[in-house]
Amino acid sequence: xxxxxxxxxxxxxxxxxxxxxxxxxxxxxxxxxxxxxxxxxxxxxxxxxxxxxxxxxxxxxxxxxxxxxxxxxxxxxxxxxxxxxxxxxxxxxxxxxxxxxxxxxxxxxxxxxxxxxxxxxxxxxxxxxxxxxxxxxxxxxxxxxxxxxxxxxxxxxxxxxxxxxxxx
Amino acid sequence: xxxxxxxxxxxxxxxxxxxxxxxxxxxxxxxxxxxxxxxxxxxxxxxxxxxxxxxxxxxxxxxxxxxxxxxxxxxxxxxxxxxxxxxxxxxxxxxxxxxxxxxxxxxxxxxxxxxxxxxxxxxxxxxxxxxxxxxxxxxxxxxxxxxxxxxxxxxxxxxxxxxxxxxxxxxxxxxxxxxxxxxxxxxxxxxxxxxxxxxxxxxxxxxxxxxxxxxxxxxxxxxxxxxxxxxxxxxxxxxxxxxxxxxxxxxxxxxxxxxxxxxxxxxxxxxxxxxxxxxxxxxxxxxxxxxxxxxxxxxxxxxxxxxxxxxxxxxxxxxxxxxxxxxxxxxxxxxxxxxxxxxxxxx
Numbered sequence: 001x002x003x004x005x006x007x008x009x010x011x012x013x014x015x016x017x018x019x020x021x022x023x024x025x026x027x028x029x030x031x032x033x034x035x036x037x038x039x040x041x042x043x044x045x046x047x048x049x050x051x052x053x054x055x056x057x058x059x060x061x062x063x064x065x066x067x068x069x070x071x072x073x074x075x076x077x078x079x080x081x082x083x084x085x086x087x088x089x090x091x092x093x094x095x096x097x098x099x100x101x102x103x104x105x106x107x108x109x110x111x112x113x114x115x116x117x118x119x120x121x122x123x124x125x126x127x128x129x130x131x132x133x134x135x136x137x138x139x140x141x142x143x144x145x146x147x148x149x150x151x152x153x154x155x156x157x158x159x160x161x162x163x164x165x166x167x168x
Numbered sequence: 169x170x171x172x173x174x175x176x177x178x179x180x181x182x183x184x185x186x187x188x189x190x191x192x193x194x195x196x197x198x199x200x201x202x203x204x205x206x207x208x209x210x211x212x213x214x215x216x217x218x219x220x221x222x223x224x225x226x227x228x229x230x231x232x233x234x235x236x237x238x239x240x241x242x243x244x245x246x247x248x249x250x251x252x253x254x255x256x257x258x259x260x261x262x263x264x265x266x267x268x269x270x271x272x273x274x275x276x277x278x279x280x281x282x283x284x285x286x287x288x289x290x291x292x293x294x295x296x297x298x299x300x301x302x303x304x305x306x307x308x309x310x311x312x313x314x315x316x317x318x319x320x321x322x323x324x325x326x327x328x329x330x331x332x333x334x335x336x337x338x339x340x341x342x343x344x345x346x347x348x349x350x351x352x353x354x355x356x357x358x359x360x361x362x363x364x365x366x367x368x369x370x371x372x373x374x375x376x377x378x379x380x381x382x383x384x385x386x387x388x389x390x391x392x393x394x395x396x397x398x399x400x401x402x403x404x405x406x407x408x409x410x411x412x413x414x415x416x417x418x419x420x421x422x423x424x425x426x427x428x429x430x431x432x433x434x435x436x437x438x439x440x441x442x443x444x445x446x447x448x449x450x451x452x453x454x455x456x457x458x459x460x461x462x463x464x465x466x467x468x469x470x471x472x473x474x475x476x477x478x479x480x481x482x483x484x485x486x487x488x489x490x491x492x493x494x495x496x497x498x499x500x501x502x503x504x505x506x507x508x509x510x511x512x513x514x515x
């Protein structure tokens with residue numbers, strides 16, 4: 001009989017390697033740099049715990065992004081992650097800072113209204129199409145387009161550039 | 169620099185500065201082991217308390233009325249506690265009830281309450297509740313054992329991708345394969361046989377924004393009836409009423425950030441879903457569970473509140489009409505509930 005545990009573990013490892021880096025980018029758009037890695041890691045921990053269920057989903061990647069977003073925006077859950085981060089970071093330095101321009105961009109994304117920030121972070125981190133963002137956020141494609149359009153407008157103003165780009 | 173190019177450059181820089189993936193994976197597994205150990209310890213503590221007979225907040229300590237001859241009564245109830253340990257919620261541990269079960273496999277009593285069906289290490293077993301004698305029924309065909317056993321133990325249904333396979337156990341009849349409507353890759357999950365041993369309730373069809381459907385497959389005709397959306401489910405098993413007329417299920421209200429989880433019922437032959445009770449915000453980390461009492465008068469439910477730092481939650485009971493919501497037992501239970509029917513002799 002095939003060892004279920006090892007098969008599951010191999011599947012999860014591949015999933016983790018493919019998904020985790022951009023999950024951190026997603027979290028950077030939604031919470032502070034100190035917390036981003038922990039929020040992404042916590043989302044992966046949820047996926048690992050439920051892997052037998054998650055692995056059978058058509059899009060486990062969208063599922064874990066939704067969990068990451070929920071963790072990043074829920075004040076209670078974020079507090080719990082924050083507590084763990086404080087413990088984890090005791091005795092070690094803060095994450096290496098990114099360049100000012102990058103920090104400024106993520107700060108601007110984080111200061112957007114919650115849903116706009118989520119839509120923008122998903123778009124930026126994963127380059128997701130509108131339909132997938134709608135799936136993750138649980139809203140219609142029209143709403144996502146509206147969030148993205150407003151987010152781009154706000155970000156353009158906040159970052160001092162009138163973006164003439166491809167607003168959806 | 170345009171916004172798009174600035175975003176691309178920020179994403180690239182963030183990716184470069186991220187935690188090393190293999191290091192992250194190692195840390196994740198270490199954390200998982202540490203927390204699992206904590207959960208197992210918590211589960212063991214719960215079991216120890218149960219075995220010691222230290223039951224807290226039993227909502228109804230009055231003696232049960234004398235059983236009416238020829239009727240079905242409620243026997244013991246079990247729930248999984250963190251660490252997937254099965255712990256008694258009502259009554260004492262029975263010799264035939266295992267300590268752990270596969271989490272997606274069956275966990276149900278036979279119609280006469282004398283056997284319990286479960287899966288361990290991808291084998292489906294029937295175990296005599298009194299003697300503990302265990303009989304293997306079937307091997308699970310997939311690495312995740314999504315299965316359900318009929319009340320008489322004569323057939324087992326396996327969810328296999330977007331299909332349900334029904335394996336006869338006591339005859340040489342062929343395996344019957346039912347294709348579930350919907351995207352091919354949408355898996356069947358949480359199948360449960362109805363008391364008529366003909367219909368199977370399950371989750372599946374699609375896992376889009378509004379989550380999968382609770383559907384019923386009629387194994388005689390092969391028809392599938394979609395009953396209700398269950399939202400962004402964690403795969404909680406539905407529960408049939410003893411008369412087979414109604415199905416209780418957990419609905420995650422779709423499309424909301426902190427989606428409340430609701431205990432719902434729906435007629436098994438189609439009709440309007442009805443909310444029995446709002447369980448509260450749930451369950452990003454854990455599962456809810458629902459069971460119907462064998463006498464048909466109560467629903468039992470457990471869920472984990474995200475306000476709690478612990479995994480698992482208490483067990484509650486409520487009447488199917490939504491009245492009488494009560495705490496049955498404090499503790500840390502999650503994901504599975506099974507309630508034993510007890511048949512009394514006729515005069």
